[in-house]
Amino acid sequence: MSGRFKRRKRDFGGRGTKSESSNEDIVNLDRHPPHLRGREIGWFYARRNKERRKLGLYNKISKPLGTVLLSENKKEQIQQLLKSTSTTLERDDTAFAFQMKFFQMITGDIEQKLDSAVAVTRSEKIDKSLFDEFDNRKSNNYYKTMLLKRQKLPSFSKKEEILKLIDENQVVVVSGETGCGKTTQVAQFILDDFVENRKGSLCHIICTQPRRISAISVAERVADERAEPLRMGVGYHIRLEKELPRDKGSIVFCTTGVVLKQMEKDPCLSNVSHIILDEIHERDIMSDFLITLLKQVIKKRKDLKVILMSATLNSEKFSAYYDNCPHINIPGFTYPVQEFYLEDVLQRTGFKFDDFSKARGNRSFQARMDNVYRNFIEPHVRKLEANRTYSRDVCIQLRNPKAEELNIDLILALIIDICEKEKDPGAILVFLTGFSHISNLNQLMEKSGKFPASKYRIIPLHSLMPTVNQRQVFDKPPKGVRKIIIATNIAETSITIDDVVFVIDCGKIKMTNFDVENNCQTLKPEWVSLANASQRKGRAGRVQPGICFHLFSRARNMTLEQYQKPEILRTRLENTILTIKILQLGKIETFLESLMDSPEPDAVKVSVNLLKRLNALDDTETLTPLGYHLAKLPVGPQVGKMILLGAVFSCLDPVLSVAVSLDFKDAFVMPLGKEREVDFKKRELSDDNGSDHLLLHMALNRFENEDYNGRKQFCWNYFLSCHTLTQLQDMKKQFMEYLYNMDFVNSKDPGNHKFNVNSKNLSLVKAVICAGLYPNVAVIKGKKFRNIVHTIEGEKAEMHPKSVLSKQVSFNTPLLVYYLRLRSTSNFIHDATLVHPLPLIFFGDNYTYNVDDSGTTISIGNDRLKFKCSRSTNLLIKELRDRLNWFLEYKISNPGVVDWNGEGPDIAILRFFSFHFLDHLSLK
């Protein structure tokens, strides 16, 4: 048995994969091939340089970044330490015991677990009490009035048909537009039917919702309709908040993620009789995942009923996916909304675009695109000309390529026009793409002088603006005052404003995508889908007939996609892959191929490779002990690793603050026009510590240490959202629960001193952040920081202006780690922490060294980061690094609270590492 768990040469960071290039021949050529002409030559060099950068051949990363120096005194200390700890780190027996336990946890598959599924059990006593309760309620006056209202909903007329279909089939698709009442009624139909037939104890319904707010509000609504408080027959369960109803004879509204997490423990969904998946047409990852997973579950649980609910458009797709299961459509009810398009708006306002020939960026490219547009629009304009429904001017404007760009002046003209001509005093809701457009329009409206406060209430609405939580969005304004809301697509689903009568839809939406080739996320405006356009339109008809203006032509409307791309095709897949693994769904590719829409194999490969590099998956794509823990934590793998190391290094509180802020969202708000002030306050709070991540810690830490009034004041002073900070605080507590269940901590208070021995040691906290975020490393390019950095993948990137580092001018290290790189208007790194070389040398993967005439060169991460040092320094660092990584791997495989006051030799290494080393290493 000895040697089975021998100290391995592997890094804690895991093995890496060699970078590959399909263009090696190009990279190696010095000059372009002679047959190329003109622009082709330029493209050749651009492409070559990009490839070279990716291979690390063409930037300063290829050279050593400096020399690592250790003082003689320090060397002496390390030698002592190595001597004193050399014999004690092999603990084969305990490690092996854990391995066996772990092996049992990760092998096996979901089929086995499903085999043990049992049907929901019946209790006649409960059946009777539920029946009596229901019978009593029928004479309750409030219930009766609510019932009258419910009976007016279109879904009520289909009640018997829906029940019959569900009774006769295991899977049913119910489709219907907003207003048909399917979300609130279908679950009640089922429950009431069971109760009335004296089998209420057999009924426990889960209904999933894609958003937290809808889960709560639907639950409250349904409980109200049943004239009972929450937690009797109706409840909800979302992350961090739950009001659960009784076990039997009840309905729970959950977010999809909650159900998926529950299925990690109980894939059979024991005790559940019906699962309703609502809003599945939105195609978010979690419901796509659940739809596929349920396909396996229902094979073994024949008594479990699945009801898929979607919008009407495309609902056949879901039915087809479930072997053409029966499908019922409920007609919707909303007030009629008249739709107008760009040509109508131009006619109405007489608006004229700028001359399109004015230079806009890359001229030749633009000229080509302009031509494409003119060819596209010409047939449509010809038709309009023939019909003579629109003026000559309108046709001229439609031919202008600028007609396809988002034009704030046009929107302003339209708003003014509505305000002048439309007698109805209803609110106007404008859909824009983002912060800058909202800000611009707001300014233009102010400057125009046509919107005095006495007659208009203008409300910008964006997730980063404090207005989101304010009442004024929903309040009906006084008589004679018109409300104008300028919003992002937050007003499409998340925020519902009832008194809207006019909608202006700019036709664009910002979408994230995952660019596999460049291994980065993108955020770019795109045309809306028909589903978006119709959702936006629907916002005008909630209380009375309305009008919707789409700012694109009818010709463009014909080309729009029906739906947005499913989320699973637009995002990184690390979390999805970990979920597949923890649910024991077998081979990653096989499961992903069985989804309704499968991600590209390359996208899967990129994510699998990162997970291997993080040492979460081994070469056979099996979870490692680290991977097992990461899959249990509801965060991305890098943030999860950071949390685990925060526990081991006893700096848990600050690391948790950073982790939850990165994974959820930071708490900073951005009132319109206060951008500079916010930046200033952020820098003040960050105290020049060279880290956006520590800033997140500072914000939460200061908040937690204040009393109620102090918190309010603090949030006000530093542009922070009290609500978000409280949520973050709750999330920290939730992670303590997880860590407690995993045995990494033995109490649930994140501030407990036992887990925060080193929390004031910010160098150590930074090192833990670095260990988590690796391999997201970048090198600052010049001596003077001009915001330009190179990632170690060889991508050129720019520091995002919101980062505190974007204003910093001098640096004591050329290295930084980051969480998010997002390509929007530029390739931006959104957040960063400056790090010294040593944490990278210790936590990076693929440590190698090379000795030649010029001395010793250490390199990290497949030769992407190089440092010079003396021979003896290299040997010491290497040995210390091996010990540390071995110990960390041991700790992860054998979770337990690290006793920092203990005298064990392993503690000696951790203590040495955290107290004596991190900032004392100089780089020349």
Added chain:
DNA sequence: GAGCACTGC
């Protein structure tokens, strides 16, 4: 010099 929107026992 810039920030679509969601979500996790």
